[in-house]
Amino acid sequence: MSIIDVAVPVPLRQTFSYSSEQEVAAGARVLVPFGRRQLVGVVIACRDNVNLLADDDGPVKLKAIAEVLDQSPLFDSTLITLAEWLSGYYHHPIGEVWSTIMPSKLRKGAALSDHEPALMLSDKGKSAEAVAALRGKKQQQCMALLEPGPVATEEVKAQYSAAVIKALQDKALIETTIINNPPAGDWQHFTLQQTPPTASTEQAVAIAAINQQPGQFVPYLLDGVTGSGKTEVYLQVIEPVLKQGKQVLILVPEIGLTPQTVGRFERRFGVTVGVLHSQMTDTARLRVWQQSRRGEIGIIIGTRSAIFTPLKSPGMIIVDEEHDESFKQQDGLRYHARDLAVKRAHSEQVPLILGSATPSLESLNNALNKRYTHLTLQQRAGGASHTQLKVLDSRDQPLHAGIAQGLINIMRSHLQQGNQVLVFLNRRGFAPAVLCHHCGQTVDCKSCDRPFTYHKSQGRLQCHHCGASRKMPTHCGSCNSDDLQTSGIGTEQLEQGLGKLFPDVAQVRIDSDAVKGKDKLINRLDEINARQYQLLVGTQILSKGHHFPHVTLVVVLDCDGALFSADFRAAEKLAQLITQLAGRAGRANKPGEMWLQTDNPGHPLLQDLINNGFSHFARQALQERKLAQLPPMSSQAVFRGEANDSSQVTHFLQQVRQCYSVSASVAQGSFIGPLPCLIEKRQGRFRFMLIMQCQQRGALHSWLKHHLQDVESLPLASKVRWSLDVDPVDFS
Secondary structure (H helix, E strand, C coil): CEEEEEECCCCCCCCEEEEECCCCCCCCEEEEEECCEEEEEEEEEEEEHHHCCEECCEECCCCECCEECCCCCCCCHHHHHHHHHHHHHCCCCHHHHHHHHCCHHHHCCCCCCCEEEEEEECCCCCCHHHHHCCCCHHHHHHHHHHCCCCEEHHHHHHHCCHHHHHHHHHCCCEEEEEEECCCCCCCCCCCCCCCCCCCCHHHHHHHHHHHCCCCCCCEEEEEECCCCCHHHHHHHHHHHHHHCCCEEEEECCCHHHHHHHHHHHHHHHCCCEEEECCCCCHHHHHHHHHHHHCCCCCEEEECHHHHHCCCCCEEEEEEECCCCHHHECCCCCCCEHHHHHHHHHHHHCCCEEEEECCCCHHHHHHHHCCCCEEEEECCCHHHCCCCEEEEEECCCCCEECCEEHHHHHHHHHHHHCCCEEEEECCCCCCECEEEECCCCCECEECCCCEECEEECCCCEEECCCCCCEEECCCCCCCCCCCCEEEECCCHHHHHHHHHHHCCCCCEEEECCCCCCCCCHHHHHHHHHHCCCCCEEEECHHHHCCCCCCCEEEEEECCCCHHHHCCCCCHHHHHHHHHHHHHCCCCCCCCCCEEEEEECCCCCHHHHHHHHHHHHHHHHHHHHHHHHHCCCCCCEEEEEEEEECCHHHHHHHHHHHHHHHHCCHHHHCEEEEEEEEEEEEEECCEEEEEEEEEECCHHHHHHHHHHHHHHHHCCHHHHCCEEEEEECCCCCC
């Protein structure tokens, strides 16, 4: 009889002990009874029964595990150590940490398998007459999907409803079968499919520096202006890693960047690239997870959660656009994938490359202090010139669709030359508010106390904070007037206005409303590069790493809001956004320019960016942070609380502050708050935060850990929904 310590997916900061008639290795999954439920947990340790637990009444009788799900460990010692580090650093229950690390199907107890259920055409379904008799368009499309051969059932269900599939099964046109997972191919004996371009002097220096120290942990910050060829550096340093039979894990911030990155790597090396992101089916993600674990694929590209992918032969980790906020998980286990990549690369003893044109101040500070090797690329690849940044003072200018007349003339000039123009507005929908022209009352979301956004294409109002939706009203709820008007401009209205200003110019809108659906964003990006559109209208989706060789002008509307934000990171985020957007122009042999339309043309941030560039701005910002003792010159953690009663949540956070006040002087810690979050109310709940800060990271973690049990035992802790966020990046 053995004692098994199991991490169970519950919000309790401990493991649970069970008895087992067999030894179970650490890293294997087991099914265990927990209250009235049976849960899938991960074995942390296995002990002999000589160490039986005991209390004052004698030996403790343990429940037996219900089932051993894995005969051998699913997770190696590196991932087990990583899970323990995650639990300690982010002060998060170990069971929920493991729940985050595991793919969805493994969390549900699924067994690893090399085959999976699929759907295929029946003999009847293969006849042309049967297909021709189908009237439903979706049914016809589903049949067309299966025509080349069987497709995994889960992938079919991701595209077509259960009703469509059942209708085809009832007509005996499709049937179920079992398919084997396709082999990933021989990546260890690849042949370059493309001759690498000759590296520039700066690229060659970076490549040589990285190649000089293979097989050991060295963190590099690849600080290269947009269009300087950072991806080419990745490609050339990956080549020797693959030749050694080692795997490379690459993190990208957005799903939209995955297809173009994958395509470029597959074209260069001619090997299958594993892809991991949230729009894939659970089966497809588990398949890539297994292939990586067995060493069947050499390159894995994915978004944030791909950092947990097991690697049989790790050789290198790359984080592209390392500054991007989407690498930070904002609920549950609030980990930062970039920071986790640093920890994992250190554990695996492999090189780490953090790439960005606008490095986060945290990474830049580490590079300037010699903790990272700083590699710079200051020239654009292929002789492309730098984009010129200019400010247009929109004060007292007539606006058409939110665009000043002076900018319209500049846009017309670029369009007449056959070039593409990108117009950026970080506000989707038609208008950000609807108000009564008689009494001035706005139509608000009652759950958030914020104005609804009007989406004209749907004829509905939508709250962008909680997702609530309602029909566009015909009368004011306060005075019953029917004179309702929209206020402000969103991408829908901008698109409509540009259609009137440039009626003969093809345009496309890229925002989360316009590119919903499988592969829609990929198809739109391909159409843009095929020059099917001249005017590109969009939100931040367009700013992140896309290559638009025919864009020569970028126009940024309404950047003033971020200039006066209460968030101390707002200036950094705006500078990164502007610099990234500027990088979309002039990437080929045509010079590019960027215009910022603003009512504050003399603002120091804008003037610094225009005259000195991001690098100078970032160093100035670091000096300001040092004077203000703000991150990265200090470390922060945030207790957030939310409840239907605002006094209840503020009272709870005041009690949290009291818990930690007794040792604040020892930790040399300070408090800010409790104070409202930047979005004070969401989904009917009032939201407040308590910011804790120490100059030393170690002191902060010791301080947090020392009183966390006291916080959990507070009477209000069970009545208020609360969380702890270490190294926060967002205070909204």
